[in-house]
Amino acid sequence: xxxxxxxxxxxxxxxxxxxxxxxxxxxxxxxxxxxxxxxxxxxxxxxxxxxxxxxxxxxxxxxxxxxxxxxxxxxxxxxxxxxxxxxxxxxxxxxxxxxxxxxxxxxxxxxxxxxxxxxxxxxxxxxxxxxxxxxxxxxxxxxxxxxxxxxxxxxxxxxxxxxxxxxxxxxxxxxxxxxxxxxxxxxxxxxxxxxxxxxx
Amino acid sequence: xxxxxxxxxxxxxxxxxxxxxxxxxxxxxxxxxxxxxxxxxxxxxxxxxxxxxxxxxxxxxxxxxxxxxxxxxxxxxxxxxxxxxxxxxxxxxxxxxxxxxxxxxxxxxxxxxxxxxxxxxxxxxxxxxxxxxxxxxxxxxxxxxxxxxxxxxxxxxxxxxxxxxxxxxxxxxxxxxxxxxxxxxxxxxxxxxxxxxxxx
DNA sequence: GCCGCTATCTTGACGCTGTAAAGATTTCAC
DNA sequence: GTGAAATCTTTACAGCGTCAAGATAGCGGC
Numbered sequence: 001x002x003x004x005x006x007x008x009x010x011x012x013x014x015x016x017x018x019x020x021x022x023x024x025x026x027x028x029x030x031x032x033x034x035x036x037x038x039x040x041x042x043x044x045x046x047x048x049x050x051x052x053x054x055x056x057x058x059x060x061x062x063x064x065x066x067x068x069x070x071x072x073x074x075x076x077x078x079x080x081x082x083x084x085x086x087x088x089x090x091x092x093x094x095x096x097x098x099x100x101x102x103x104x105x106x107x108x109x110x111x112x113x114x115x116x117x118x119x120x121x122x123x124x125x126x127x128x129x130x131x132x133x134x135x136x137x138x139x140x141x142x143x144x145x146x147x148x149x150x151x152x153x154x155x156x157x158x159x160x161x162x163x164x165x166x167x168x169x170x171x172x173x174x175x176x177x178x179x180x181x182x183x184x185x186x187x188x189x190x191x192x193x194x195x196x197x198x199x200x
Numbered sequence: 201x202x203x204x205x206x207x208x209x210x211x212x213x214x215x216x217x218x219x220x221x222x223x224x225x226x227x228x229x230x231x232x233x234x235x236x237x238x239x240x241x242x243x244x245x246x247x248x249x250x251x252x253x254x255x256x257x258x259x260x261x262x263x264x265x266x267x268x269x270x271x272x273x274x275x276x277x278x279x280x281x282x283x284x285x286x287x288x289x290x291x292x293x294x295x296x297x298x299x300x301x302x303x304x305x306x307x308x309x310x311x312x313x314x315x316x317x318x319x320x321x322x323x324x325x326x327x328x329x330x331x332x333x334x335x336x337x338x339x340x341x342x343x344x345x346x347x348x349x350x351x352x353x354x355x356x357x358x359x360x361x362x363x364x365x366x367x368x369x370x371x372x373x374x375x376x377x378x379x380x381x382x383x384x385x386x387x388x389x390x391x392x393x394x395x396x397x398x399x400x
Numbered sequence: 401g402c403c404g405c406t407a408t409c410t411t412g413a414c415g416c417t418g419t420a421a422a423g424a425t426t427t428c429a430c
Numbered sequence: 431g432t433g434a435a436a437t438c439t440t441t442a443c444a445g446c447g448t449c450a451a452g453a454t455a456g457c458g459g460c
Binding site for chain 2 (some may be wrong): 034036037107114117118119120121151152154155156158159160161162163164166167170173174175187190191194195196197
């Protein structure tokens with residue numbers, strides 16, 4: 001019981017792993033209050049730490065949201081990968097599966113989705129965030145290439161998936177949102193396929 | 201020069217037409233600072249009035265943003281109408297033209313677009329705002345009906361237009377955004393048409 | 401023509417926010 | 431063991447939204 005920190009006992013000073021604790025608290029706050037209601041002091045409070053503690057690890061609120069966004073893009077990719085894993089290995093099917101994962105992510109974590117695609121608060125010139133978001137874009141680009149598509153196809157596929165995700169995440173498109181699960185996916189698949197029609 | 205108020209001289213009390221002056225100031229503030237940087241006191245300052253003056257006309261910040269959003273939906277419809285007016289009267293061409301107007305709006309007023317489709321700050325249960333946003337949805341629905349489309353088609357067309365608008369408005373889809381004007385429209389038209397493929 | 405009423409706007413105050421500066425405490429290098 | 435650095439707290443300040451109270455203007459009744 002010297003300087004060693006067991007388990008989760010947060011001693012007065014030197015939390016131990018405050019950086020990731022703050023990130024976790026920030027994610028919960030984001031989910032509960034949304035991007036527009038996000039408060040740095042509230043995050044600190046939730047992590048059981050003084051209001052100025054985050055500054056040392058993230059600089060300011062933008063820094064924290066930037067780190068959160070970078071992390072979010074990898075989760076975003078994970079959501080797509082989850083759908084791809086249980087889909088047909090055919091390139092076109094993989095592309096559609098990625099679109100479904102795109103939509104899953106927007107429905108599961110609407111606030112995080114909005115942070116990634118509809119907010120100015122993160123610093124998108126930050127190297128770590130840029131790397132993460134570029135990775136997401138490259139993934140799409142590779143899938144389109146594998147399916148023999150061009151620039152236009154990439155734009156169309158991205159726009160269609162993004163439009164569905166954003167509208168559904170904001171509670172619109174009720175004619176689709178009201179459908180029970182198996183039927184909803186069928187409709188979404190049919191719509192996603194329109195973005196990249198079979199050649200001819 | 202009794203109680204009559206000429207022109208734009210804002211006397212001490214009783215501005216004359218403060219409500220619309222505040223709306224105009226709010227729109228400028230929104231365009232400059234974005235939804236996330238929007239400040240009620242800043243709007244009051246810009247309108248040359250005390251920080252609590254907006255309260256009497258709009259209640260609170262949400263009230264002002266709600267009124268701004270309602271107005272925004274009519275401008276949104278106007279942007280679509282402008283494109284429709286100089287397009288072929290054929291229902292499908294009108295549908296595509298509306299999509300182009302959708303995108304025009306997002307590019308011309310990105311902050312207002314975000315207020316309408318990517319913010320929780322307006323009160324979307326407000327009757328005036330609900331009427332305005334419903335009008336926008338009905339317009340789309342009517343166009344799809346005129347072109348002989350069903351629920352799925354409406355969802356697909358809306359999602360495609362929205363996805364393009366949102367991504368372009370956020371500076372993504374650079375392969376499209378970088379195109380000179382005539383070529384860009386051609387690409388957008390080609391993509392929009394994919395959402396509602398010709399029967400057969 | 402004057403009086404009171406009401407709508408409109410201002411002033412002042414409160415608790416919240418983010419951020420900066422300075423102080424306290426712990427760990428680490430040597 | 432001691433100085434230096436890293437980590438966290440405390441304190442302070444300006445800006446924010448909102449509420450309550452006060453000031454000023456226009457308007458109807460007489």
